[in-house]
Amino acid sequence: MWNYTDKVREHFLAPHNVGELKDANAIGEVGSLACGDALKLYLKIENDRIIDATFQTFGCASAIASSSVLTDLIKGKTIDEALAVTNKDIADALGGLPDQKMHCSVMGQEALEAAIRSYRGEAPGKTGEDAHDRLVCRCFGVTEGQIRRAIRENGLTSVEQVTNFTKAGGACGGCLEDVAAIVADETGRSLTPLQPQRPKTMTNIERMQNVMTVINEVIKPRLNQDGGDIELVDIDGSVVTVALRGMCLDCPSSRLTLENFVQQTLRDQVDPGIVVRPEQRAPGENA
Amino acid sequence: MNLTYLDNNATTMVAPEVLEAMLPFLQNEYGNPSSMYSFAAVAARAMENARARIADLLGASPEEIIFTGCGTESDSTAILAALESRPEKRHFITTRVEHSAVIAMGRLLQQRGYKVTWLDVDKKGRLDLEAYKAALDDNTALVSMMYANNETGVIFPIREAAELAKTRGILFHTDAVQAVGKIPLDLKTLPVDYLALSGHKLHAPKGIGVLYVRRGSPYRSFLIGGHQEHGRRAGTENVPSIVALGKAAELAAKHIQDENTTVRALRDKLQQGLLAAIPEAVVNGDTENRLPNTLNIAFKYVEGEAILLLLDQEGICASSGSACTSGSLEPSHVLRAMGVPFTYAHGSVRLSLSRYTTEAEIDKTITALSRIIARLREISPFRNMTDGAEALCSSAGTAEGLSHR
Structure with a gap:
C-alpha cells in the first residue's frame, strides 16, 4: 500500500531532472542492480557552483523521489553548500520517508559526495571510507565507516535503525552482531571486542595449508550463502591469489569483499602479513 | 477508474452468489448452531450443507472437514497435531518456498529442538523428489509441502510425495490454499493426512478456512473449550462465512x-x-x-x-x-x-x-x-x-x- 507523503508521490510520478547530462563534469554512482537500488548522479560544475544536475535511478518509489528532490536541492549551490546537504535534508524535503526507506536518502547523499569527489579528482569510494575501512555488510557493501557515520549524523540507537538507514544486515543478516557491536560502541554501551586467533610462527607449508583450510571452511561457505564463490588460484609466500565467482561478480563491493573480508579473515586467522590479490585476467576474457 | 484486479493469489472478490447465500445468516438467521430450538437448526443445517459442498469439491467426507479461521490456523493446527501424536519422532520435512505460515512453524520447531529439513527447489521452482526421498528417515514425524506455490504458481508432485511418506508411515500435510478451486484435486486418490485451504482465495470472504483431516489420521485440538466441530475446533462457528464457503466451493466445482x-x-x-x-x-x-x-x-x-x-x-x-x-x-x-x-x-x-x-x-x-x-x-x-x-x-x-x- 502507498505509505508515502504527497511530496514523495509527486517526485516519483513526475521526477525532476531525469536522464544523462551530456556535458556533466562530475558523476557519482552508488548501489548496483544486485543491491536493488542504484543512483547515478550527473553534475555540471562551473566555478565551484553546480549549475545543472540530473540523475538516473534504479529502485523503488522513494529511491526515485529522493534522487529527484536531491537534484532540486543542489542546483545553484556551491560545492561546499552542496556538501552540507545531508540525508536528513533529502528526507525532510520529501516531507519524510518511511523508516525502512531512509536508506534511499542516504544513497542520495552518498552519490552527491561521490560526484564531488570525482570532480575534485579524488579517489572513488564510499562515504567515510578510507583505505582501511572494513566491510561489514557484504550483501549490500556497507562499511564500518558508513555505519558509524549514519549513527552519528542521524542519532541512531538500534540495529534496526542502522538497517533502515544503510541497509546493512537487511538481507542475509549475517552481520547483525557486528552492527550491534558498532551501535554499542557508538552509543557508549558495553562492547565485547572480537578476539582474532593468530598462530605465532609457521612454515610456508603450514601457511599454505592454513590458507586453504580457512578459505574452504570459513570464507567459501560465507560467500556461498550470498550466492558467491571463491577459487584459490595460487599461494606464493604471503601473497594469496584468488578469483571471486558467482554473485560476487555482480557485486560492486567485490573489491571490498576481497580486501576486507577475504584478506582480513586470512590475516586474522592465518598470518597478519598475508596479502590477497585478485587473479589478473585480460578484460573480456571469459571465466 | 475501473479496477483491474490481477492479484487473486493474494485474495479474491466475494462472488455475488456467495454474498447472496451468506447474507441471511448476517441478518435474520442468526441462531447459534449449538442451540436446541428449531430457529437455530436453520443455521446448523446450512452449516452442514456447506460442509458437504466442500467435501464434494475435495473428494472428502463431510466429517473430515473442520472449519477454522484461516489457512494459517489450518496449517498451524495440522503441524502441531501431527507432531504431538508422534512425540518420539523429532524430524520435520518441509520446503524453502512454503508460505510464511509453514516457514515460521518450521523455525519454531527448530527452536524446540526438532531437526528440520528444508528441501531445495531448482531454478524453475521444482522440487527434487530424489532429495526428498533421501530426506525421509525413521525419525521423520511429518512432511509439510505446499500443493502450489503462491508466488510462481508452480505445482509440486504432492501425490508422489505423499505416497512416499505413506509407505514409510510418515504423516503428510499439504498447504493447498493456492490450489483449491484452481486445479482439480481429489482426496480419494491423494493420500495426504491433512490439507489446508482458505476461503478468501476462492471467492468466499476472509476469516474462514478449512482443515481437512483424513479419517483415522491422528488429531489434537488446537483451540479447546467447546464441543463445536466435534470438539476438534472449539469456538462458535462463523456461520455466515461457512455458508459462504460452501457456496464458493459449489461454484468452484462448477467452474x-x-x-x-x-x-x-x-x-x-x-x-x-x-x-x-x-x-x-x-x-x-x-x-x-x-x-x-x-x-x-x-x-x-x-x-x-x-x-x-x-x-x-x-x-x-x-x-x-x-x-x-x-x-x-x-x-x-x-x-x-x-x-x-x-x-x-x-x-x-x-x-x-x-x-x-x-x-x-x-x-x-x-x-x-x-x-x-x-x-x-x-x-x-x-x-x-x-x-x-x-x-x-x-x-x-x-x-x-x-x-x-
Whole structure:
C-alpha cells in the first residue's frame, strides 16, 4: 500500500531532472542492480557552483523521489553548500520517508559526495571510507565507516535503525552482531571486542595449508550463502591469489569483499602479513 | 477508474452468489448452531450443507472437514497435531518456498529442538523428489509441502510425495490454499493426512478456512473449550462465512474447467503479450506444472515496487516478489530459493487472474505494463547496457579483471 507523503508521490510520478547530462563534469554512482537500488548522479560544475544536475535511478518509489528532490536541492549551490546537504535534508524535503526507506536518502547523499569527489579528482569510494575501512555488510557493501557515520549524523540507537538507514544486515543478516557491536560502541554501551586467533610462527607449508583450510571452511561457505564463490588460484609466500565467482561478480563491493573480508579473515586467522590479490585476467576474457 | 484486479493469489472478490447465500445468516438467521430450538437448526443445517459442498469439491467426507479461521490456523493446527501424536519422532520435512505460515512453524520447531529439513527447489521452482526421498528417515514425524506455490504458481508432485511418506508411515500435510478451486484435486486418490485451504482465495470472504483431516489420521485440538466441530475446533462457528464457503466451493466445482481453459488462455495471452512487448523479460517458475491463473514475470533493470505503484496509477492491482523494506531488503524467499539472479528478482511482478478476469483487462495490462517498464528503464542508469551489473561494477572500482565474465 502507498505509505508515502504527497511530496514523495509527486517526485516519483513526475521526477525532476531525469536522464544523462551530456556535458556533466562530475558523476557519482552508488548501489548496483544486485543491491536493488542504484543512483547515478550527473553534475555540471562551473566555478565551484553546480549549475545543472540530473540523475538516473534504479529502485523503488522513494529511491526515485529522493534522487529527484536531491537534484532540486543542489542546483545553484556551491560545492561546499552542496556538501552540507545531508540525508536528513533529502528526507525532510520529501516531507519524510518511511523508516525502512531512509536508506534511499542516504544513497542520495552518498552519490552527491561521490560526484564531488570525482570532480575534485579524488579517489572513488564510499562515504567515510578510507583505505582501511572494513566491510561489514557484504550483501549490500556497507562499511564500518558508513555505519558509524549514519549513527552519528542521524542519532541512531538500534540495529534496526542502522538497517533502515544503510541497509546493512537487511538481507542475509549475517552481520547483525557486528552492527550491534558498532551501535554499542557508538552509543557508549558495553562492547565485547572480537578476539582474532593468530598462530605465532609457521612454515610456508603450514601457511599454505592454513590458507586453504580457512578459505574452504570459513570464507567459501560465507560467500556461498550470498550466492558467491571463491577459487584459490595460487599461494606464493604471503601473497594469496584468488578469483571471486558467482554473485560476487555482480557485486560492486567485490573489491571490498576481497580486501576486507577475504584478506582480513586470512590475516586474522592465518598470518597478519598475508596479502590477497585478485587473479589478473585480460578484460573480456571469459571465466 | 475501473479496477483491474490481477492479484487473486493474494485474495479474491466475494462472488455475488456467495454474498447472496451468506447474507441471511448476517441478518435474520442468526441462531447459534449449538442451540436446541428449531430457529437455530436453520443455521446448523446450512452449516452442514456447506460442509458437504466442500467435501464434494475435495473428494472428502463431510466429517473430515473442520472449519477454522484461516489457512494459517489450518496449517498451524495440522503441524502441531501431527507432531504431538508422534512425540518420539523429532524430524520435520518441509520446503524453502512454503508460505510464511509453514516457514515460521518450521523455525519454531527448530527452536524446540526438532531437526528440520528444508528441501531445495531448482531454478524453475521444482522440487527434487530424489532429495526428498533421501530426506525421509525413521525419525521423520511429518512432511509439510505446499500443493502450489503462491508466488510462481508452480505445482509440486504432492501425490508422489505423499505416497512416499505413506509407505514409510510418515504423516503428510499439504498447504493447498493456492490450489483449491484452481486445479482439480481429489482426496480419494491423494493420500495426504491433512490439507489446508482458505476461503478468501476462492471467492468466499476472509476469516474462514478449512482443515481437512483424513479419517483415522491422528488429531489434537488446537483451540479447546467447546464441543463445536466435534470438539476438534472449539469456538462458535462463523456461520455466515461457512455458508459462504460452501457456496464458493459449489461454484468452484462448477467452474473448475473454466480455470483450465478460459483463465489459462487469458494468462497465456498475458504472458505472451508481455514477453513480446517488453525486451529482457523472463517468466519465473516452471511453465509446465503451473497454476493456470498465475504469471510471475521479471523485468531487468527496474524495481518491483516502482512497477506496482505505477500500475496502481492505472487502476491495476498486482504484487511483487520484491519487498524493498528493511528486514526483507532482499527479494522474495521463493525467488531466492530458485536462484533467480538479483538482477531479475528485484524486478519481478506477480499477476494472478480469476474467472472474473476479462480479455479487455489483459489487453489493458499488457499496454500499461509495457509503457511502465519503458518509462522506468528511461530513468534507470542501467538502460542500454548489455551487461548492466558488470558495467557498474567496474566503474565502481571493482578489482580489475574480476568484473569480466
